[in-house]
Amino acid sequence: MPATVIVGAQWGDEGKGKIVDLLAQESDLVCRYQGGPNAGHTIVVDGETFKIRAIPSGIVGGVASAIGAGCVVDPDVLVSELDELEGRGCRTDGLVFVSGNAHLIMPWHVALDGARERRLGRLQIGTTRRGIGPAYADKATRIGIRVQDLLDPKILREKIELAAGEKNVWLERVYGIEPFDAEEVVVRTLAHAERLAPYVTDTSLLVDRALRDGRKVLFEGAQGTLLDLDHGTYPFVTSSSPIAAGAAVSFGIGPQRIDEVLGVSKAYVTRVGEGPFPSEIEGEAQQRVRELGAEFGTVTGRERRCGWLDLVALRFAVRVNGITSLALTKVDVLSEFDEIPVCVRYRLLDGEETDDFPANQSDFHHCAPVFETLAGWLEPLDSAPLPRAARAYVDFVAGALGVPVTIVGTGASREAVLTL
Numbered sequence: 001m002p003a004t005v006i007v008g009a010q011w012g013d014e015g016k017g018k019i020v021d022l023l024a025q026e027s028d029l030v031c032r033y034q035g036g037p038n039a040g041h042t043i044v045v046d047g048e049t050f051k052i053r054a055i056p057s058g059i060v061g062g063v064a065s066a067i068g069a070g071c072v073v074d075p076d077v078l079v080s081e082l083d084e085l086e087g088r089g090c091r092t093d094g095l096v097f098v099s100g101n102a103h104l105i106m107p108w109h110v111a112l113d114g115a116r117e118r119r120l121g122r123l124q125i126g127t128t129r130r131g132i133g134p135a136y137a138d139k140a141t142r143i144g145i146r147v148q149d150l151l152d153p154k155i156l157r158e159k160i161e162l163a164a165g166e167k168n169v170w171l172e173r174v175y176g177i178e179p180f181d182a183e184e185v186v187v188r189t190l191a192h193a194e195r196l197a198p199y200v201t202d203t204s205l206l207v208d209r210a211l212r213d214g215r216k217v218l219f220e221g222a223q224g225t226l227l228d229l230d231h232g233t234y235p236f237v238t239s240s241s242p243i244a245a246g247a248a249v250s251f252g253i254g255p256q257r258i259d260e261v262l263g264v265s266k267a268y269v270t271r272v273g274e275g276p277f278p279s280e281i282e283g284e285a286q287q288r289v290r291e292l293g294a295e296f297g298t299v300t301g302r303e304r305r306c307g308w309l310d311l312v313a314l315r316f317a318v319r320v321n322g323i324t325s326l327a328l329t330k331v332d333v334l335s336e337f338d339e340i341p342v343c344v345r346y347r348l349l350d351g352e353e354t355d356d357f358p359a360n361q362s363d364f365h366h367c368a369p370v371f372e373t374l375a376g377w378l379e380p381l382d383s384a385p386l387p388r389a390a391r392a393y394v395d396f397v398a399g400a401l402g403v404p405v406t407i408v409g410t411g412a413s414r415e416a417v418l419t420l
């Protein structure tokens, strides 16, 4: 199908990168639609490791890559990524496109993100401290600085001076930390302006033309459904819209232009940062899953919290994204368990059981998981077909969601994938 969205169906880190890599090879254009350097993706191509945070990773294989208006761009990160790619022989000119409407993450956003988290203490969100929330906040209050401002030094200077004046008051008076020298920020940002200017593009027009020409366009979300600012587990969310509809908003295309929505879910669940997590594993099995799945953050190195698969949350993801098929990743991580619990319903505080994700935050905070236990397979998944119990696990998930599972991840390597 020409336009496909790949969306995280959980709290991020579902293994979207590997699925995107797989599908990017058959795509003409890969479009990242939200978030910024809070996402991280490591890919290994011909034995070489690339760590990418801003540009869709298809670029490593020479696939055209666009960053949409719904993203926030840290110019330091983007420039160093472009330099690194080029230094290692990957072409970027004519292949990387950055929306002029995307907002810039400025140094004060990073400082404010850290300061606010420190101040919140026990109540902190557990952000990646990359300035994401403060940058999106400035976009919404309309004092943000956009990628296209890089093209006009006069406008850039005016906007930086205006923003710095306001941010410095916050930094000094509210958080008691050093203000920024506006002139230094102007000089530093202008230094990046020349480097980034050739990449600034009308990405709405780019995608529209690609679709009209019958090209295959892949929209790549970062984070995941439950981290969505509107539909996720607020306030323990990111500040953008990872859900599939975010792709249309970010790239300025009509929602009917999207043909397929591929949800990506692990065969279990992980979550970084704070917030309620009904199917979180109790006891030492959690550490076992963490070690077997190497569940440590790519960007922050933090330990990820691990839970058994949560079908209530996944059913919600199918609904809010319009998921048409599902990729179930890291199924191999469960190969060492003789029994595998799956959360099929939530029990609310009043004892009532529900299949539907609670819309009320207190219901969600206080609900308990109702598990059904499936048989494990206790053998490696290194060759097709799947062992019978593993296939039954996959079929159970598909049946409960009413959505086909079309891709199964069976190992860490790029090749360890089965298409059903």
Ligand code: IMP
Residues within 6 Å of the ligand: 011, 012, 013, 038, 039, 040, 125, 126, 127, 128, 129, 130, 131, 132, 133, 222, 223, 227, 236, 237, 238, 239, 272, 273, 274
């Ligand atoms: P922020 O996006 O840095 O503001 O962080 C907000 C919340 O989203 C925190 O709970 C983060 O741990 C979480 N988060 C942000 N990016 C990712 C990601 O790529 N994977 C998983 N969690 C993420």
